[in-house]
Amino acid sequence: MLPANEKWFSEVHKDAGSAWSLAVETRLAHETTDYQTIEIYKTRDWGNLMVIDGFVMLTTRDNFLYHEMLTHPALFSHPAPKRVLIIGGGDCGTLSEVLKHRSVEQCTQVEIDEMVTRLAEKHFPELCERNDDPRAELLFDDGLAHIKQLDPGSMDLIIVDSTDPIGPAEGLFGPGFVVDCYRALADGGILVQQSESPLLHKDLIAGIRENMTKAGFTDIKTLGFPQPCYPSGWWSATQARKNATIEAAEPQRFVASGIQTRYFNPDVHRGALATQL
């Protein structure tokens, strides 16, 4: 039993037999769109909390871990990423980290539900500070359709910053989408897919990796990192590179970039690449 002197938001991880709860003070927003139900809570100790269809998406306090690890490892593994595509990522935290890289000439975010971004602008403004960057393009469209109409070889990085593989994001975990990503990537390009927990979702990770192998990617790595607000607190991103291997960031390049991080650095990158499955 959780103590009744606090209000709690709880996410139950049904298949894992566990649950995570945050003490909340008020609900700041509650919107039902064509795609999903989005809630924003003010928590007691974690800043604001975004919930979609009952699942925790992010909190102010700990989202830096996920957003740094979904982006910087891939951006530093690629020699000069210029054209970046984000599928999902409506809270704009991934976009914000990508735009820290001076090599990036264009970063397009394709989020299906505009309301996610409108609520992030209001309740997670620190993640949206770079939305006016001239290199940023915010589209509100279906990522599955968007990827099909891209020119072959036109992208250096594709980052799939999706919700769980149920509901609107289900297709983003299917083999057809991965084939479309492969086609859209240039040689040396990298696909990054959020891939759930290395402790709880081994089968899902194996399926993602199998799709990547079948699509033709030559090197595949699953990078683990802590992420308190997601089931088990241990999360992962799986990367696949087209016709090249995935290497950890060069320390000199990281220092020269001037990019400030709270979790990512070249040694953490190397450790994440060595995650055992």
Place this chain on the structure above:
Amino acid sequence: MLPANEKWFSEVHKDAGSAWSLAVETRLAHETTDYQTIEIYKTRDWGNLMVIDGFVMLTTRDNFLYHEMLTHPALFSHPAPKRVLIIGGGDCGTLSEVLKHRSVEQCTQVEIDEMVTRLAEKHFPELCERNDDPRAELLFDDGLAHIKQLDPGSMDLIIVDSTDPIGPAEGLFGPGFVVDCYRALADGGILVQQSESPLLHKDLIAGIRENMTKAGFTDIKTLGFPQPCYPSGWWSATQARKNATIEAAEPQRFVASGIQTRYFNPDVHRGALATQL
């Protein structure tokens, strides 16, 4: 609200405004000793669960992370650890990992509460399989007193595998104990202290590091790692070395050791050493 169709064990992290819950089937043991109250539950999906005074100590499913990261980094940073002392650690998981190292000639575990070990033998037998190793010595005594009567310079490693810094373990986080550890360690010796969450307990970690500096240790590192069953799911061990620096494991030595791990490896070690505070 957690769904009423399951029985839940919940640990509320009061200062963090969060809680973690596991679906449990039955309570297997409930013992009150001179020191604390110990419970063992059978969970639905995490194997067995040990709880002391309401705080989660370990589960069958995820304890490998903590036990590997409290031991192997220090054992591989030391050139040839022979004499190892564990303070606390009554579940014997730390002892079990230490004894995987062939260089170790003696490993003494000083647990204040014998009941912890008796319950571990019954409900976590896989952690106790090496308790009959002739190099293992299990004492049930006060770690604070034990350390004072050691010969100066007689230990290569001291691993403090304690409960939280309240109750019986409070003294293990005090400056006097760290001074006693420094005295008991040989040159090049390493003190390892479980040091809570890098996200939630920054002040505690700073205090541990300050005690180590004041005691005379010349290199201090805080290693982060995922640990689902502890608050935030992101945990740490802080190491301090006497008159030497702390370096990551050499890959050749790790391979030659033949030690099988599920999380630790030399690159993960290097990543953990680069944890930003």
